[in-house]
Amino acid sequence: MKFSTRSTYGLRAMINLAQNWQKGSIPLSAIAKNENISLGYLERIFAVLKKAKLVKSEKGASGGYVLSSSPGDIDVYSIINALDGEASSFHCMDEGGKVYCNEKCECSVEPALLKISQAISAALKNIKLKDLI
Amino acid sequence: MKFSTRSTYGLRAMINLAQNWQKGSIPLSAIAKNENISLGYLERIFAVLKKAKLVKSEKGASGGYVLSSSPGDIDVYSIINALDGEASSFHCMDEGGKVYCNEKCECSVEPALLKISQAISAALKNIKLKDLI
DNA sequence: AGAATACCAACTAATTTAGTAGGATATATG
DNA sequence: CATATATCCTACTAAATTAGTTGGTATTCT
Numbered sequence: 195m196k197f198s199t200r201s202t203y204g205l206r207a208m209i210n211l212a213q214n215w216q217k218g219s220i221p222l223s224a225i226a227k228n229e230n231i232s233l234g235y236l237e238r239i240f241a242v243l244k245k246a247k248l249v250k251s252e253k254g255a256s257g258g259y260v261l262s263s264s265p266g267d268i269d270v271y272s273i274i275n276a277l278d279g280e281a282s283s284f285h286c287m288d289e290g291g292k293v294y295c296n297e298k299c300e301c302s303v304e305p306a307l308l309k310i311s312q313a314i315s316a317a318l319k320n321i322k323l324k325d326l327i
Numbered sequence: 328m329k330f331s332t333r334s335t336y337g338l339r340a341m342i343n344l345a346q347n348w349q350k351g352s353i354p355l356s357a358i359a360k361n362e363n364i365s366l367g368y369l370e371r372i373f374a375v376l377k378k379a380k381l382v383k384s385e386k387g388a389s390g391g392y393v394l395s396s397s398p399g400d401i402d403v404y405s406i407i408n409a410l411d412g413e414a415s416s417f418h419c420m421d422e423g424g425k426v427y428c429n430e431k432c433e434c435s436v437e438p439a440l441l442k443i444s445q446a447i448s449a450a451l452k453n454i455k456l457k458d459l460i
Numbered sequence: 461a462g463a464a465t466a467c468c469a470a471c472t473a474a475t476t477t478a479g480t481a482g483g484a485t486a487t488a489t490g
Numbered sequence: 491c492a493t494a495t496a497t498c499c500t501a502c503t504a505a506a507t508t509a510g511t512t513g514g515t516a517t518t519c520t
Binding site: 197206307 | 328329330331334335338339342403407411412416417438439440442443446447449450451453454458459460
């Protein structure tokens, strides 16, 4: 289970923003250069992060992105969940955690997969950006 | 971060084996039918699980697969790690946990990604097959 | 002998991923 | 006001991965 580059890039960028939090808006071009990530790709990643209300943007010269709340209030789960879909869920599990592997599914594995899912979510929710600086 | 069907199928099959542990070898055809998974695909999944020494096989009629140790001794981390590569690692992180996003990488995110990686691994190592029956 | 099983390799269609290209819109600053 | 610097938006593409199929071979129980 590897994280996609999308998640990885997103996380690295968010950590970058957290490190420069007091400096106000940071343009993506700076982050792209810092982290050696393609600017165009990073733009689309930030479109998602913005939609998830994890960052705010300011247009125009000297604009850029800022965290929408303090590094202590944003957890890793939210970031990964926004970028790679429902974090720690399984192929045969829908958004609510319901398993649908069989038609007549009184599926014996449902509680098992759910348990694993929740363990990972809990672990990620417990890590805040502040802890990663 | 979704688990691939490979991991999901593998987990479901392993849970199935754990449930039938006392019955000895179970043929893949039974699991495939039970779990509604394509037999050919399941065969390749079990080739990996066997290589990782998580299951043992017996050829021939009335053969099949058994867990290599008791359901209390096999954890979810081992299964997912075998099937989907180093569990909870990142795009820019090699097997040892070293980050290589930049050439001149005294990379500031390395400890961060490592911390996340380890949190997930720990959560998964803590769940045994026995806990999922 | 025959059936059931593990084991193995090659091929394929579909999807996802990561990245590129080219622009439109907004805004701070000289 | 002009310009540079941003976000924002859409479409395209090459590469990789994924899930699955097919057609076998080797082994062993009955």
